[in-house]
Amino acid sequence: MLITTSFRANEQTIETAKALAKDLHGDYVERRKQSVKQLAMKRGDVLVVGKERFEWYQPNGEKFFFHPSSAMFRVKRLLRGEKDPLIEAAQLKPGDSFLDCTLGLGADAMTASCATGRNGRVVGIEKNPITALLVREGLNTWETGIEEADEAMKRISVISGDSIEQLKKYPDCSFDIVYFDPMFEETIQESTSIAPLRHAAEHDFDHEAAVQEALRVARKRVVLKDHWKSTRFIADSYQFHVIKRKTAQFHYGYIEKEKSPL
Incomplete structure (x- = not known):
């Protein structure tokens, strides 16, 4: 799994992403201008750490994030x-x-x-x-x-x-x-x-x-x-x-x- 951040992430968000990469035995990559689709081509699963929420992009194209829902x-x-x-x-x-x-x-x-x-x-x-x-x-x-x-x-x-x-x-x-x-x-x-x-x-x-x-x-x-x-x-x-x-x-x-x- 690749772990990255949302665009224009602050230092705290970057540090959170790096820490999660260690905890999840994944690889942290700098977001730069890469799209999630480009990152997914390298590994499959991509976890995007944002200031407001985390998003998990799966190999089948599905995106998952927490929501209280029903x-x-x-x-x-x-x-x-x-x-x-x-x-x-x-x-x-x-x-x-x-x-x-x-x-x-x-x-x-x-x-x-x-x-x-x-x-x-x-x-x-x-x-x-x-x-x-x-x-x-x-x-x-x-x-x-x-x-x-x-x-x-x-x-x-x-x-x-x-x-x-x-x-x-x-x-x-x-x-x-x-x-x-x-x-x-x-x-x-x-x-x-x-x-x-x-x-x-x-x-x-x-x-x-x-x-x-x-x-x-x-x-x-x-x-x-x-x-x-x-x-x-x-x-x-x-x-x-x-x-x-x-x-x-x-x-x-x-x-x-x-x-x-x-």
Whole structure:
């Protein structure tokens, strides 16, 4: 991967790009007057470090950068006192802890952070280090104009790594809720913000092993979001209770470990 800066970058931005090149084991190149297309011809992936945001240009021509996207609609609904299907499936309450094992763009983690509040804890695991970098940076710097949303974003901790290996590091009952939103077995029409992540996503995910670790780490529930036709809701060693939604292409399922107090 090549790491460069936006045009007319200041010294701080240049130093940030050089530091990221070391962290990501990539090569820093001066931008000069080169276009991203010219740089991509040399290596493929190009990470452009700008003053306002980072942009990841992929070999297939897709461009990815952090944006709260659909999470903002969900957060606004929560702030109005309306319901969210993930929050309902997870039975999330203020002060709860939530581990998102498939962070992606962070929309679910942002919604969970809003629901769990200032006394809650939200951690997101993302296997792809570039995605993790962009989302971590975006969560810490993006300004939505809504104080509660900005605070919720900044409360999220992002971990770059394999979700199963990370789960193994946690003691029993470390989080109230452990959550998975893996790549669907069935293809559905994706939003433009999610589409660039498909080639970078984890496609060889050992779901059954992950659920077994999640059941150890969770105090209350393990929650799965998947296509309504998915075979992952049922396995030899577990079965999710599926919340069927008539008009949705995906459902939520959960395995409950203990009854939450009313």
